[in-house]
Amino acid sequence: MDKLVIEGGQPLSGTIVIQGAKNAALPILAASMLVSGTVTIGHVPKLLDIDVMLDILRELGCRAEHNGQTVVLNTVSAFHTHIPEALMKQMRSSIFLMGPLLGRFGEVHIYQPGGCAIGERKIDLHLEGLRALGAHIEEQGNRISCRAEKLRGADIHLSFPSVGATENIMMAAVLAEGRTMISNAAREPEIQDLQRFLNAMGARIIGAGTDTITVEGVESLKPCHYDVIPDRIVAGTVMVAAAATRGKVNLEQVNPAHLTSLIHVLRRSGVQISVDGDIIKVDGAARPKAVERIVTSPYPAFPTDLQSQVMVLLALSDGVSIMKETIFEGRFKHVDELSRMGADIRVDYNAAFIRGVPRLYGATVEATDLRAGAALVIAGLAAQGRTIVEQVHHIDRGYDRIEDMLSRLGARIIRYTPVPDNGVVPN
Numbered sequence: 001m002d003k004l005v006i007e008g009g010q011p012l013s014g015t016i017v018i019q020g021a022k023n024a025a026l027p028i029l030a031a032s033m034l035v036s037g038t039v040t041i042g043h044v045p046k047l048l049d050i051d052v053m054l055d056i057l058r059e060l061g062c063r064a065e066h067n068g069q070t071v072v073l074n075t076v077s078a079f080h081t082h083i084p085e086a087l088m089k090q091m092r093s094s095i096f097l098m099g100p101l102l103g104r105f106g107e108v109h110i111y112q113p114g115g116c117a118i119g120e121r122k123i124d125l126h127l128e129g130l131r132a133l134g135a136h137i138e139e140q141g142n143r144i145s146c147r148a149e150k151l152r153g154a155d156i157h158l159s160f161p162s163v164g165a166t167e168n169i170m171m172a173a174v175l176a177e178g179r180t181m182i183s184n185a186a187r188e189p190e191i192q193d194l195q196r197f198l199n200a201m202g203a204r205i206i207g208a209g210t211d212t213i214t215v216e217g218v219e220s221l222k223p224c225h226y227d228v229i230p231d232r233i234v235a236g237t238v239m240v241a242a243a244a245t246r247g248k249v250n251l252e253q254v255n256p257a258h259l260t261s262l263i264h265v266l267r268r269s270g271v272q273i274s275v276d277g278d279i280i281k282v283d284g285a286a287r288p289k290a291v292e293r294i295v296t297s298p299y300p301a302f303p304t305d306l307q308s309q310v311m312v313l314l315a316l317s318d319g320v321s322i323m324k325e326t327i328f329e330g331r332f333k334h335v336d337e338l339s340r341m342g343a344d345i346r347v348d349y350n351a352a353f354i355r356g357v358p359r360l361y362g363a364t365v366e367a368t369d370l371r372a373g374a375a376l377v378i379a380g381l382a383a384q385g386r387t388i389v390e391q392v393h394h395i396d397r398g399y400d401r402i403e404d405m406l407s408r409l410g411a412r413i414i415r416y417t418p419v420p421d422n423g424v425v426p427n
């Protein structure tokens, strides 16, 4: 298992271009299954989750290549509708294949998806939505079979604005007969990106970015070329890392509108942020101030995917902050690890009470999930001494070689890949 070794105490400095968004690229790749032809997707980051998605698409019969940041996907000979359990279990986003396969072939056979252990993560809203469109769904243990002779548009109200359920229903509705209206839809920027991609292929969708999305079913789609939006969570991670190390970083080719809630929190903690077109400048010269109360909630509120990273900044700030997590019940696993580095954090149910300390100290810590791992990397960059972050594969799910990105900003961070017992050094 790879480890990251970080020598802390070096302020980040410089300019960086941010990778494409994992959470946009994954549903877009899955949605490509709706069409027969060659789809080209640009700005796709090299990540473990993307590799898994491409493996699933190949298993379904696609030809898929990922060169540089571009994925070329030929779906012409894809006709399988079964996804093996081993692939389904590798990530949550395997669930995105349901809508497209059902839409194109009228059936899909899958297993419960896997993913980071951050909460229960049910899929009832996905299934309810597909049932409303006319799918017959059988669940046997963790096996799920879905069939529909013909999907028909429907009015679907989500009891919670689930990102994945909104996307799955949109994808299934594209080739359905008639109009689908999704109310209380999730409003995340990645949903707008999916709408743009589907419309570029000939779909007729409006409303993404609001809480009501309308899909007018079409007969067929045509392949297209599409570039994925920048990753707001990676951008946010870098912004927090700059602030926590008291550094100065410019982020280029980002969409500042996608980061409004983070910018607001950072400004409240005294970090200087300036925005100029698609550039964000972060100047974290002074010790941050505590932020009284932050609550994670669906977009446009503060994102759960930046909760752990911001907690590191609060752990180093002057005063007591409260962070409330309302999306995932198991998303405070970084707290124990941060405490090992000297943080003073108490968790009570879904709230963390963070008493800022003047400094953190290097330690050996474990990434328990993707964003918890990113938080520990930030803590290591800001800490005094050496930090070793274990279980880096979690971080590799969402960051395209995080050590290279941070090294470009002056961080002292290297990846250590152990030599396996057979003596072969991995690539």
Ligand SMILES: CC(=O)N[C@H]1[C@@H](OP(=O)(O)OP(=O)(O)OC[C@H]2O[C@@H](n3ccc(=O)[nH]c3=O)[C@H](O)[C@@H]2O)O[C@H](CO)[C@@H](O)[C@@H]1O
Pocket (backbone or CB within 6 Å): 022, 023, 024, 026, 092, 093, 119, 120, 121, 122, 123, 124, 125, 126, 127, 160, 161, 162, 163, 164, 165, 186, 190, 298, 304, 305, 327, 328, 329
């Ligand atoms: C690939 C991707 O885009 N992942 C993001 C997506 O995950 P994901 O799409 O899984 O997140 P959801 O918005 O669906 O989940 C949010 C909450 O709703 C619950 N829920 C969801 C679906 C369902 O059928 N039933 C149900 O109860 C979940 O358990 C969770 O408590 O949005 C999350 C919330 O912003 C982010 O943290 C993830 O990074």
Ligand SMILES: C=C(OP(=O)(O)O)C(=O)O
Pocket (backbone or CB within 6 Å): 023, 091, 092, 093, 115, 116, 118, 305, 370, 371, 398
């Ligand atoms: C929780 C996340 O992703 P996923 O939904 O793919 O597990 C994340 O990106 O932080």
